[in-house]
Amino acid sequence: MNLEHPSRKNDSMRETGITSEVFTTRSSTRVKDVIQCITEKKSEAAFEWIKSLDLDVENSVIFGAYMTGIELASSLKEISNVSVVDIYPHMKSLVENEVGTDVKFYSNIDQGLKLIKAADLVVDTTGLGGLKPEAASAFNGKIFLVEDPTSDGSDKVILKKNNIKNRIQLSNADHMGILKTRGLNTKTSGTMTLTIETLRKSLENVLQGEGVLYGVVAMDFYEGILFKEKNVQKFLKAAEKPALTVSSLTPVQCDDMIQKQLSKLNSKVEYVSI
Numbered sequence: 378m379n380l381e382h383p384s385r386k387n388d389s390m391r392e393t394g395i396t397s398e399v400f401t402t403r404s405s406t407r408v409k410d411v412i413q414c415i416t417e418k419k420s421e422a423a424f425e426w427i428k429s430l431d432l433d434v435e436n437s438v439i440f441g442a443y444m445t446g447i448e449l450a451s452s453l454k455e456i457s458n459v460s461v462v463d464i465y466p467h468m469k470s471l472v473e474n475e476v477g478t479d480v481k482f483y484s485n486i487d488q489g490l491k492l493i494k495a496a497d498l499v500v501d502t503t504g505l506g507g508l509k510p511e512a513a514s515a516f517n518g519k520i521f522l523v524e525d526p527t528s529d530g531s532d533k534v535i536l537k538k539n540n541i542k543n544r545i546q547l548s549n550a551d552h553m554g555i556l557k558t559r560g561l562n563t564k565t566s567g568t569m570t571l572t573i574e575t576l577r578k579s580l581e582n583v584l585q586g587e588g589v590l591y592g593v594v595a596m597d598f599y600e601g602i603l604f605k606e607k608n609v610q611k612f613l614k615a616a617e618k619p620a621l622t623v624s625s626l627t628p629v630q631c632d633d634m635i636q637k638q639l640s641k642l643n644s645k646v647e648y649v650s651i
Contacts, residue, residue, distance in 0.1 A: 390619065399590065402623045404631035408595050409616040411572050411635065415558075416448035418644045419568070423522060423556050424452045426646035427498065430552055432519050434497045436460075440489060441502035442468040442482070444568040445524060449500055450476045457498065462489030470609045490515050498522070501544060504567060505535070510543035521550035522646065528570075530562040545649050553649040560641040569600055571642065579621055579634040588627035595620055 390403040427434065434457045439446045442463035450472065453459050459480045461472055466484040473482070483489055490512055493499050497519045501508050504526035513521065523541045531539075545553050558566040563574045576594035583592045595618040603612045621631045 402629045403619040404621040406620045406632050406635045408620050414639050415568050415571050416444045419445050420448040420452050422644035436496045437498040438492045438496045439500045440508050442472050446502040447475045450480050460492050467607045505538050510547050513544040513548040517549045519551050521548040521553045524556040526565050528563045528566040529559040530564050554646040556646050558644040560643050575638045578638050582634050588625050590624040592623040
């Protein structure tokens with residue numbers, strides 16, 4: 378996967394700071410670009426695995442309309458009819474904004490469980506505290522793919538809370554897989570967790586450079602905006618901010634620092650045989 382996004386130019390926003398000796402450099406990489414790169418890696422791994430099974434997929438149901446679910450919906454609609462199920466009704470606006478109105482959205486879980494009875498493919502991206510394992514027993518289709526919410530830095534409490542194996546075991550699908558994402562030693566594999574850690578480690582590396590005075594990253598409680606305030610447009614606007622801003626006496630390659638972290642991430646699907 379090419380990490381260079383077409384809308385970005387390397388460190389294109391550089392200007393003088395408080396004095397002519399100091400420079401302010403803003404990454405042309407936005408928070409939105411970091412999120413997209415992460416979700417593209419996940420979606421690409423999932424989509425390639427699904428295609429490798431060489432099965433006809435006419436109807437797909439995705440549980441979870443957050444970032445991974447949205448990116449997967451965008452890919453899967455090229456080969457099947459796609460329905461997205463999420464308990465938050467306002468997420469319909471985000472799905473339509475990012476994917477289009479040709480993907481059906483449902484906020485009623487019971488309706489979603491009815492949909493999976495006629496589905497060929499079900500993808501569960503709900504993670505920790507998400508879809509109840511018993512719900513998976515209603516699926517008798519071809520492919521069941523679950524995103525593992527844990528990662529290479531998960532602690533004992535998080536690992537204990539993870540119940541995706543129970544969901545897999547209760548499914549009656551012909552083929553089952555677990556989508557795993559690792560590389561930054563994060564507590565979870567959630568896209569926002571990975572995004573914030575990418576920003577944090579990028580800043581940490583930048584601050585080690587000679588001539589760097591200080592730096593800031595566009596950290597915000599994005600999930601609070603989206604799920605507490607339920608403000609999709611505010612969330613999208615906040616994600617447009619430059620990911621990294623640095624004050625220094627010497628040139629700083631902000632985008633390179635971000636890309637270095639993103640290149641460490643790896644997503645893959647592990648086939649489950651029960």
